[in-house]
Structure formats: structure tokens, C-alpha cells
Amino acid sequence: MYIGVDCGTQSTKVVVVDVEQGLIRGEASRPHHLDEGENGRREQAPSEWLAALKGAFFEALERADVDARQVRGIGVSGQQHGMVALDAEGEPVYPAKLWCDTETSAHNSDLMARLGGETGCLEKLGLVLQTGYTASKVAWLRDHHPDAYRRIDSLLLPHDYLNFWLTGNRVTEAGDASGTGYFDTQRRRWRLDVFAEIAPELDAQRVLPRLLEAHEPAGVVQSAVAAELGLADDVVVSSGGGDNMLGAIGTGNITPGLITLSLGTSGTVCAYSPAPVVCDNAMVANFCSSTGGWLPLICTMNVTSATTRVRELFGLDLDAFGECVASAPIGAEGVTVLPFFNGERVPMLPEASADFLGLTSLNTTQANLCRAVMEGATFGLRYGLELLGDLTAGASQIRLIGGGAKSAVWRQMVADITNTQVICPEITDAAALGGALQAAWCDQREVGVTLDALCERLVTLDAQSQADPDPARVAAYQTAYSRYYRALNQRHGQTD
Numbered sequence: 001m002y003i004g005v006d007c008g009t010q011s012t013k014v015v016v017v018d019v020e021q022g023l024i025r026g027e028a029s030r031p032h033h034l035d036e037g038e039n040g041r042r043e044q045a046p047s048e049w050l051a052a053l054k055g056a057f058f059e060a061l062e063r064a065d066v067d068a069r070q071v072r073g074i075g076v077s078g079q080q081h082g083m084v085a086l087d088a089e090g091e092p093v094y095p096a097k098l099w100c101d102t103e104t105s106a107h108n109s110d111l112m113a114r115l116g117g118e119t120g121c122l123e124k125l126g127l128v129l130q131t132g133y134t135a136s137k138v139a140w141l142r143d144h145h146p147d148a149y150r151r152i153d154s155l156l157l158p159h160d161y162l163n164f165w166l167t168g169n170r171v172t173e174a175g176d177a178s179g180t181g182y183f184d185t186q187r188r189r190w191r192l193d194v195f196a197e198i199a200p201e202l203d204a205q206r207v208l209p210r211l212l213e214a215h216e217p218a219g220v221v222q223s224a225v226a227a228e229l230g231l232a233d234d235v236v237v238s239s240g241g242g243d244n245m246l247g248a249i250g251t252g253n254i255t256p257g258l259i260t261l262s263l264g265t266s267g268t269v270c271a272y273s274p275a276p277v278v279c280d281n282a283m284v285a286n287f288c289s290s291t292g293g294w295l296p297l298i299c300t301m302n303v304t305s306a307t308t309r310v311r312e313l314f315g316l317d318l319d320a321f322g323e324c325v326a327s328a329p330i331g332a333e334g335v336t337v338l339p340f341f342n343g344e345r346v347p348m349l350p351e352a353s354a355d356f357l358g359l360t361s362l363n364t365t366q367a368n369l370c371r372a373v374m375e376g377a378t379f380g381l382r383y384g385l386e387l388l389g390d391l392t393a394g395a396s397q398i399r400l401i402g403g404g405a406k407s408a409v410w411r412q413m414v415a416d417i418t419n420t421q422v423i424c425p426e427i428t429d430a431a432a433l434g435g436a437l438q439a440a441w442c443d444q445r446e447v448g449v450t451l452d453a454l455c456e457r458l459v460t461l462d463a464q465s466q467a468d469p470d471p472a473r474v475a476a477y478q479t480a481y482s483r484y485y486r487a488l489n490q491r492h493g494q495t496d
């Protein structure tokens, strides 16, 4: 029995996987609170992740009717980029500053300039720094909270922090480290000179976690935690990874030819590559995978965060919102939404706000506004998919994951807007499944079990969820997308 954990922005999910029987036995989740403030501040207390993990762990085991002592391994997925800065006692010196925080945009511009702009970043890091990455958060803490900064003894990411709580070890792996902004994604190693530029007073050798290979264990669950969770004393914890990396494992995207698209708080599109990717478009994140390969990705910051804002404005529940979207025609009768409520990463507009355009006395209806925000969020992902270009060449299917994938209307919209077949895995949270599969791989690799074989057996697709593009709808969305693209360029200038 293996446990997968996914600590997302809005909740932590836990899945219990019976690898011998090829079955997903139980799932549960617990929400987190997001602390939002002026200037794009978005933070979370790491203690909430621990409370959510424990609550979801016990409930998932109960639902699965599995005794905790049957568990052999745990794999943890986490929202990428969050800065978890700990003191010598392992306590946070400041709340976790998240991937969606845009308060550090000026610090990011300053770091970019010091690293030699886009060209310098690509040469040193294999990717171009973005505001959401960890680097500018560390620089911001140094400027705004120097006392907290001076107490930093280790700098972890959310999944590293959960692994640290489980095992007592301060370790990480290339997939999640890719999103720090002080890691060389081509050579898979820390870039200590870049780190010194960001945090000259900190000893990189001490504060940066030790790098593991994807198949290596982070450790075994330490005895106090094993006792609290009711686990045996030899439970292995795999290296884990960023949620997009483990979502790729949980959708079987560990060889070329597939696209994983996530409709979570963020929207992401990624495709596996066996060799380092050197896409020089600044918006493509040339990340590593958490399987030993690479995972070029684009991330938009306003997906279910944007639809939820409009849904709640109208007081609709999820079903009513879906019905409302379905009741309006494609193109929302001319209403276009640039849904950059939180600022945006792709297109690179960290300080942008949202726009509702084309409103008239005839088309300003609840249904059109609901549809237009879902369309706008999905057009952003198409824009990103186009930036990935050849990196997704040959991929004939999108594996759709994240909370928004539960909506049939949205699944069909993704298929029609991207003109590609869409299908969902049977499991609700593919990143948590990815964690469990990576844990099984880590535990059983020495007896010849491969990750490919595990994915083959346990990544099952829900035939009912399949959505195929329809030529008439594809054409109608093309017109609406052209309007979105024009609006984007009119409001924000050339964005590609």
C-alpha cells in the first residue's frame, strides 16, 4: 500500500493506492486558507499544510479500509515555488510566500537585470526568472524583513517541507528545484553564484537542501511522526516533487507524446522531454521532471481562481455555474475577459489586473459573464500551448486534471479551443497518484519494478470524460480567440 499526498494551493489531498491489486482504495482532502493582501501578497502558514495532511491521511485510510501499518511508502507532491524559510529549530521565520504572490515583481526585475537579462538567465539557469519563482521571494524577505532573513537556516519548497516533517531530512530533487531560480535546469545542479547574488549573507552549502535523484528516497518516516500517523517504523518517503511534475507521473506523461493540462488554482500545460529543453521564449519554463527527464511547462495564474471569483459574485454553486456557462453561446455574444485578477505569468504581466471588454446593454448577462471568464482562462492556456510549439508536436491527446476537469462543460471547451482530444484520469487528483507511484517506484526499483510499468497499471482513464473537438465549435472559438488575442495586445502591447 502506498500513499500519495498533494499539497495544492487550496487543499491537501491524500490517496491510498494498492499497487499489488492495481487499485486506488481511497481519497480525502482538507482545505487551506490563503492569506491575500495588498500589492499581490499571497501567503500561507506551513502549519496548515501539516494539519490538512494529517486530517486527509486518516480519512483516506478510513475510506480505503486500510490499516496505516500496511503502508510501505509515501510520495509527496507540492505547489511549486513557495518559499519555506526555516530557522535552526526547523520553524518558519516567515509564512510561506506562494507561487501566486506578485508582491516581489520589482525584486524579480532587479534580479533579472543583475543576471544579464533573459540571455543571462537562460545561460545560467536554463530558464528565464519569473516573479512567482522562489528567487525574488528570498530577495524580498532580505529587504523587507531583515531579522527573519538573518535567521534562515534552510530554504525549502512546500513539498520539501512536508518531506522534512516526515523524515527530518532537508532534501530536494530536480523537478521542484527547477522553479527556485537558483538551479541550473540543464545541468540539474544548484547555481551557487546566482544564489550568492540573491542572498549574499546566507551560506548556500548550509541553507540549500541536498539534491536527490528522482528515484532516491528522501528518507524513512521518523519515529515520532510514524507514531502519530500509526505507521510502521520503516516507511520510505520518495523524493517527491512539484505538483506539475507529479501530475505528469499521475497522467502517464513520462515519455514524449502526451500533454498534461491542469485546471487547478493555476492553469498549466506541460509535455515530457528526455533531453534538456532550451526553449528561449521567456514564458516557457524549461523545468526538469521528477522522473529524471525534463518537463517544459507554461503556467497561467488565473484559472479556477478566476472562475471562482465570478461564480461567487453571482452566488452560484459549481453545478449552477456550469449550467450558466452552457446556456450562453460560444464567444459570449462579444464579451471578452482578460482574467488577470492576480497579475499573470503567461503572458508575462505580473502587475496586470482583469478586464471585462465588449460589454453592451444587450450582452451584459450573468450567463455571458460566466462563460467569458471560463473562455478567457482557457484562451490563456491555448496561448501558452502555442508558445510550447514543437515541444508538444506529435501529442494527440490532452490528459486533463485539476479541480476544473470535473466540469463536463469545461472539458469540452478545452477540446474545442485546443482542437485536441481531451480525457481525464479516473482519479480526481493525479498529482497525489503520481506521489504514490513514485513512492512505489522508489521502494521496489531494486526488485526490477519500473515507473513505466507502474503507470501502465495504475494510470487508468475515464472513458466517460472523453471530449472530442467538433469542427463547427473549433471555428467559433477561433473567432473568439482572435478577439481575445487582439484585446490582449491592445491592452498590454506586444506580448509574444
Ligand SMILES: Nc1ncnc2c1ncn2[C@@H]1O[C@H](COP(=O)(O)OP(=O)(O)O)[C@@H](O)[C@H]1O
Pocket (backbone or CB within 6 Å): 007, 008, 009, 010, 011, 263, 264, 265, 266, 304, 305, 308, 318, 319, 322, 401, 402, 403, 404, 405, 406, 407
Ligand atoms: N465542477 C467544477 N467546475 C469548475 N470548477 C471546479 C469544479 N470542481 C472543482 N472546481 C474548482 O477546482 C478548484 C480546486 O482545484 P484543485 O486542482 O484542487 O486546486 P489546487 O490544486 O490548486 O488546490 C476549486 O477552485 C474548485 O472550485
Ligand SMILES: O=C(CO)[C@@H](O)[C@H](O)COP(=O)(O)O
Pocket (backbone or CB within 6 Å): 008, 009, 010, 078, 079, 080, 081, 099, 100, 132, 179, 242, 243, 244, 264, 265, 266, 267, 268, 285, 299
Ligand atoms: O506555479 C506553478 C507552476 O509553475 C503552479 O502550477 C503551482 O505549482 C500551483 O499549482 P496548483 O495549486 O494550481 O495546482
